[in-house]
Amino acid sequence: MKVLVFAQLRELLGSNSIELPDGDCPANVAALRLLLAERLGDAFAEALADPNVFCAVDQRVVDDEHGLSPTQEIAFFPPMTGG
Amino acid sequence: MATVTILPTPLDPSVCLATFPRSADDTGAVASFCGYVRGQGISALALEHYPGMTEASILRTIESASRRWPIQHAQVVHRVGELLPGDPIVWVGVSSSHRSAAFSACEFIMDYLKVSAPLWKRERDQAGQWHWVEARDRDHKRAQRWGMSEHRA
Numbered sequence: 001m002k003v004l005v006f007a008q009l010r011e012l013l014g015s016n017s018i019e020l021p022d023g024d025c026p027a028n029v030a031a032l033r034l035l036l037a038e039r040l041g042d043a044f045a046e047a048l049a050d051p052n053v054f055c056a057v058d059q060r061v062v063d064d065e066h067g068l069s070p071t072q073e074i075a076f077f078p079p080m081t082g083g
Numbered sequence: 084m085a086t087v088t089i090l091p092t093p094l095d096p097s098v099c100l101a102t103f104p105r106s107a108d109d110t111g112a113v114a115s116f117c118g119y120v121r122g123q124g125i126s127a128l129a130l131e132h133y134p135g136m137t138e139a140s141i142l143r144t145i146e147s148a149s150r151r152w153p154i155q156h157a158q159v160v161h162r163v164g165e166l167l168p169g170d171p172i173v174w175v176g177v178s179s180s181h182r183s184a185a186f187s188a189c190e191f192i193m194d195y196l197k198v199s200a201p202l203w204k205r206e207r208d209q210a211g212q213w214h215w216v217e218a219r220d221r222d223h224k225r226a227q228r229w230g231m232s233e234h235r236a
Contacts, residue, residue, distance in 0.1 A: 006133055007203035008215050052218075056201070059136035075133060079218035082130065082137075082161065082202025083118060083173055083193060 001025050001068075003036065004075040009053070012044050022070035029055045030064040032074070052079050085145040086158040087138045094162050094171040103176045104156050114185035115176040116193050122168025125206040129213070130163045130172070133201035137161070144195040147231065148177070152184035157192060161202065191229055198226045 003018045010016050018036065026032040033055075037045035047053065054061050056075045057068065068074065084104070096117040103113055120128050145157045160174040175193050179185040204216040 004133070006201065007131055010131075056133075056136060059133075059139050061199075075136070077133065077201060078203065078215075080198060080201055081204045081216045081218050082132075082200050083197035083222075 001070040001072075001074065003032070004073070006075065006077040008078050009044070009047055009076055012047055013040065025068055025070040028064065028068055029057070029062060029066045032068060033064070036076075048076060050078075053077065054079070084156040085142055085149075086156075087141045087145070088158075088160045089132055089134070089137055090160055090162050091164045094160055094174060096171050096174050099158065099160055099174045099176060103158060103178065105178060106155065109180050110155055110178045111180045112182040112185040113176060113178045114182065114189040115174065116189050117171050118173040118193075120166050120168050120170045120172055124208060125168065126209055126211070127168075127207040128166045128170075128172070129205045129207070130161075130166065131203045131205075132161075132163050137201050140200045141192075141196055144192055144199060147195070148188040148191050151191065152179065152188045154179050154184055154188045157188065159192065159196065161196075161200070163202070194222075194226045194229065195231075197222045 001020050001022055003020065005013055005016060026035050033048055037048055054077055057066055057072050059073060100115055105113065141159050148154060148157060155178045158176045162172045166172060175189050177185045177189040205213045206216055207213050
Protein backbone atom coordinates (compact mmCIF):
# COMPACT_ATOMS: atom_id res chain seq x y z
CA MET A 1 0.00 0.00 0.00
CA LYS A 2 1.11 3.51 -0.81
CA VAL A 3 0.78 6.46 1.55
CA LEU A 4 1.07 9.96 0.07
CA VAL A 5 2.45 12.90 2.07
CA PHE A 6 2.32 16.60 1.29
CA ALA A 7 3.88 19.95 2.25
CA GLN A 8 5.92 19.93 5.50
CA LEU A 9 5.52 16.14 5.84
CA ARG A 10 6.88 15.60 2.31
CA GLU A 11 9.86 17.80 3.12
CA LEU A 12 10.58 15.97 6.38
CA LEU A 13 10.39 12.60 4.65
CA GLY A 14 12.38 13.70 1.60
CA SER A 15 9.85 11.91 -0.62
CA ASN A 16 6.19 12.32 -1.61
CA SER A 17 5.14 8.78 -0.71
CA ILE A 18 5.80 5.77 1.51
CA GLU A 19 5.40 2.22 0.25
CA LEU A 20 4.28 -0.43 2.78
CA PRO A 21 3.82 -4.16 2.07
CA ASP A 22 0.08 -4.86 1.61
CA GLY A 23 0.30 -7.48 4.37
CA ASP A 24 1.19 -4.66 6.81
CA CYS A 25 -2.08 -2.77 6.25
CA PRO A 26 -3.19 -1.56 9.70
CA ALA A 27 -6.82 -1.83 10.79
CA ASN A 28 -7.40 1.90 11.00
CA VAL A 29 -5.82 5.35 10.62
CA ALA A 30 -4.65 5.50 14.25
CA ALA A 31 -2.74 2.23 13.82
CA LEU A 32 -1.23 3.46 10.56
CA ARG A 33 0.01 6.64 12.30
CA LEU A 34 1.74 4.46 14.93
CA LEU A 35 3.25 2.14 12.32
CA LEU A 36 4.65 5.05 10.26
CA ALA A 37 5.98 6.77 13.40
CA GLU A 38 7.87 3.58 14.36
CA ARG A 39 9.40 3.12 10.92
CA LEU A 40 10.21 6.65 9.84
CA GLY A 41 12.19 8.26 12.65
CA ASP A 42 11.63 10.81 15.38
CA ALA A 43 11.18 14.01 13.37
CA PHE A 44 8.55 12.45 11.12
CA ALA A 45 6.89 10.68 14.07
CA GLU A 46 6.59 13.98 15.92
CA ALA A 47 5.08 15.73 12.89
CA LEU A 48 2.62 12.89 12.32
CA ALA A 49 1.56 12.88 15.99
CA ASP A 50 0.29 16.46 15.62
CA PRO A 51 -3.51 16.19 15.93
CA ASN A 52 -3.81 18.91 13.27
CA VAL A 53 -2.30 16.60 10.64
CA PHE A 54 -5.14 15.29 8.47
CA CYS A 55 -5.56 11.86 6.98
CA ALA A 56 -7.50 11.45 3.73
CA VAL A 57 -8.72 8.09 2.45
CA ASP A 58 -9.76 7.98 -1.20
CA GLN A 59 -9.49 11.78 -1.25
CA ARG A 60 -11.80 12.49 1.70
CA VAL A 61 -10.68 13.63 5.14
CA VAL A 62 -11.38 10.91 7.73
CA ASP A 63 -10.91 10.48 11.47
CA ASP A 64 -8.46 8.19 13.28
CA GLU A 65 -11.04 5.39 13.69
CA HIS A 66 -11.57 5.08 9.93
CA GLY A 67 -10.89 1.50 8.72
CA LEU A 68 -8.24 0.84 6.06
CA SER A 69 -7.68 -1.61 3.22
CA PRO A 70 -4.56 -1.92 1.00
CA THR A 71 -6.34 -0.77 -2.17
CA GLN A 72 -7.31 2.64 -0.79
CA GLU A 73 -5.50 5.88 -1.59
CA ILE A 74 -4.19 7.16 1.74
CA ALA A 75 -2.62 10.57 2.38
CA PHE A 76 -1.37 12.64 5.33
CA PHE A 77 -1.02 16.41 5.23
CA PRO A 78 -0.91 19.51 7.48
CA PRO A 79 -3.75 22.07 7.74
CA MET A 80 -4.69 23.64 4.41
CA THR A 81 -3.51 27.17 3.62
CA GLY A 82 -4.86 27.86 0.12
CA GLY A 83 -6.92 30.76 -1.21
CA MET B 84 -22.77 23.32 -13.42
CA ALA B 85 -19.38 23.60 -11.82
CA THR B 86 -15.85 23.99 -13.13
CA VAL B 87 -12.66 23.69 -11.08
CA THR B 88 -9.24 24.36 -12.57
CA ILE B 89 -5.87 24.04 -10.86
CA LEU B 90 -3.59 26.27 -12.89
CA PRO B 91 0.24 26.06 -12.98
CA THR B 92 0.44 29.10 -15.32
CA PRO B 93 -0.56 32.78 -14.81
CA LEU B 94 -4.22 33.44 -13.98
CA ASP B 95 -6.02 36.24 -15.83
CA PRO B 96 -9.21 37.21 -13.96
CA SER B 97 -10.44 39.31 -16.90
CA VAL B 98 -10.45 36.19 -19.12
CA CYS B 99 -12.26 34.20 -16.38
CA LEU B 100 -15.00 36.83 -16.20
CA ALA B 101 -15.25 37.34 -19.99
CA THR B 102 -15.63 33.60 -20.63
CA PHE B 103 -17.91 32.85 -17.66
CA PRO B 104 -21.02 31.06 -18.98
CA ARG B 105 -24.23 33.09 -18.78
CA SER B 106 -27.77 32.49 -19.96
CA ALA B 107 -29.40 35.47 -21.69
CA ASP B 108 -32.73 34.11 -20.43
CA ASP B 109 -32.25 33.83 -16.70
CA THR B 110 -28.78 34.88 -15.50
CA GLY B 111 -29.41 38.08 -13.61
CA ALA B 112 -26.19 38.22 -11.61
CA VAL B 113 -22.57 37.11 -11.74
CA ALA B 114 -20.56 37.67 -8.53
CA SER B 115 -16.84 37.10 -8.70
CA PHE B 116 -13.88 37.31 -6.36
CA CYS B 117 -10.18 37.47 -7.17
CA GLY B 118 -7.49 36.99 -4.53
CA TYR B 119 -3.96 38.39 -5.04
CA VAL B 120 -0.56 37.70 -3.45
CA ARG B 121 0.27 40.39 -0.87
CA GLY B 122 3.89 41.51 -0.97
CA GLN B 123 4.25 42.44 2.73
CA GLY B 124 7.64 41.05 3.72
CA ILE B 125 7.70 38.36 1.06
CA SER B 126 9.49 38.10 -2.28
CA ALA B 127 7.58 35.07 -3.63
CA LEU B 128 4.90 32.51 -2.80
CA ALA B 129 4.75 28.84 -3.80
CA LEU B 130 1.63 26.68 -3.75
CA GLU B 131 1.44 22.90 -3.61
CA HIS B 132 -1.73 20.81 -4.07
CA TYR B 133 -2.96 17.21 -3.92
CA PRO B 134 -3.81 16.40 -7.55
CA GLY B 135 -7.31 14.97 -7.75
CA MET B 136 -8.34 15.63 -4.15
CA THR B 137 -7.97 19.41 -4.44
CA GLU B 138 -10.36 19.48 -7.41
CA ALA B 139 -12.75 16.97 -5.74
CA SER B 140 -12.78 18.96 -2.50
CA ILE B 141 -13.59 22.26 -4.24
CA LEU B 142 -16.33 20.53 -6.26
CA ARG B 143 -17.87 19.26 -3.00
CA THR B 144 -17.79 22.83 -1.64
CA ILE B 145 -19.59 24.06 -4.78
CA GLU B 146 -22.18 21.26 -4.37
CA SER B 147 -22.76 22.39 -0.78
CA ALA B 148 -23.22 25.96 -2.01
CA SER B 149 -25.73 24.82 -4.66
CA ARG B 150 -27.81 23.09 -1.96
CA ARG B 151 -28.03 26.41 -0.08
CA TRP B 152 -28.57 28.89 -2.91
CA PRO B 153 -30.15 28.64 -6.38
CA ILE B 154 -26.92 29.05 -8.32
CA GLN B 155 -26.62 28.38 -12.04
CA HIS B 156 -22.87 28.01 -12.56
CA ALA B 157 -19.84 28.20 -10.31
CA GLN B 158 -16.23 28.29 -11.36
CA VAL B 159 -13.04 28.18 -9.29
CA VAL B 160 -9.58 28.70 -10.75
CA HIS B 161 -6.69 28.27 -8.30
CA ARG B 162 -3.01 28.83 -8.99
CA VAL B 163 -0.26 26.41 -8.00
CA GLY B 164 3.49 26.80 -8.45
CA GLU B 165 5.51 29.93 -7.85
CA LEU B 166 3.85 33.36 -7.70
CA LEU B 167 5.07 36.90 -7.15
CA PRO B 168 3.54 39.74 -5.11
CA GLY B 169 0.58 41.18 -7.01
CA ASP B 170 -0.14 37.96 -8.94
CA PRO B 171 -3.75 36.71 -8.97
CA ILE B 172 -3.91 33.48 -6.92
CA VAL B 173 -7.58 32.46 -6.95
CA TRP B 174 -10.71 33.34 -8.90
CA VAL B 175 -14.28 32.39 -7.90
CA GLY B 176 -17.32 33.19 -10.05
CA VAL B 177 -20.98 32.37 -9.38
CA SER B 178 -24.06 33.10 -11.46
CA SER B 179 -27.68 33.17 -10.36
CA SER B 180 -30.98 34.79 -11.25
CA HIS B 181 -30.52 37.34 -8.47
CA ARG B 182 -27.53 38.99 -6.82
CA SER B 183 -28.15 37.85 -3.26
CA ALA B 184 -27.55 34.15 -4.01
CA ALA B 185 -24.55 34.93 -6.23
CA PHE B 186 -22.87 37.13 -3.56
CA SER B 187 -23.51 34.64 -0.73
CA ALA B 188 -22.45 31.55 -2.66
CA CYS B 189 -19.26 33.26 -3.87
CA GLU B 190 -18.28 34.16 -0.30
CA PHE B 191 -19.21 30.70 1.02
CA ILE B 192 -17.13 28.92 -1.64
CA MET B 193 -14.12 31.15 -0.93
CA ASP B 194 -14.42 30.73 2.88
CA TYR B 195 -14.63 26.93 2.66
CA LEU B 196 -11.97 26.60 0.00
CA LYS B 197 -9.46 28.28 2.30
CA VAL B 198 -9.88 25.73 5.09
CA SER B 199 -10.88 22.55 3.27
CA ALA B 200 -9.14 22.38 -0.14
CA PRO B 201 -5.75 20.62 0.07
CA LEU B 202 -3.45 23.48 -0.90
CA TRP B 203 -0.35 24.58 0.99
CA LYS B 204 1.56 27.85 0.77
CA ARG B 205 5.23 28.62 1.31
CA GLU B 206 6.55 32.17 1.40
CA ARG B 207 10.03 33.31 0.44
CA ASP B 208 11.24 36.13 2.70
CA GLN B 209 13.41 39.06 1.60
CA ALA B 210 16.54 37.07 2.55
CA GLY B 211 15.53 34.30 0.14
CA GLN B 212 14.48 31.76 2.81
CA TRP B 213 11.31 29.70 2.28
CA HIS B 214 8.82 29.24 5.17
CA TRP B 215 5.59 27.24 5.29
CA VAL B 216 2.53 29.39 6.00
CA GLU B 217 0.63 28.45 9.18
CA ALA B 218 -3.15 27.98 9.03
CA ARG B 219 -4.92 31.01 10.54
CA ASP B 220 -7.59 30.83 13.18
CA ARG B 221 -9.53 33.69 11.59
CA ASP B 222 -9.99 31.66 8.39
CA HIS B 223 -11.54 28.84 10.43
CA LYS B 224 -13.81 31.31 12.25
CA ARG B 225 -15.01 32.71 8.92
CA ALA B 226 -15.80 29.22 7.62
CA GLN B 227 -17.55 28.25 10.87
CA ARG B 228 -19.94 31.22 10.50
CA TRP B 229 -21.74 29.21 7.80
CA GLY B 230 -22.51 26.49 10.38
CA MET B 231 -21.10 23.47 8.56
CA SER B 232 -18.30 21.08 9.43
CA GLU B 233 -15.23 22.14 7.43
CA HIS B 234 -14.44 18.70 6.12
CA ARG B 235 -17.96 17.78 5.17
CA ALA B 236 -18.08 20.74 2.79
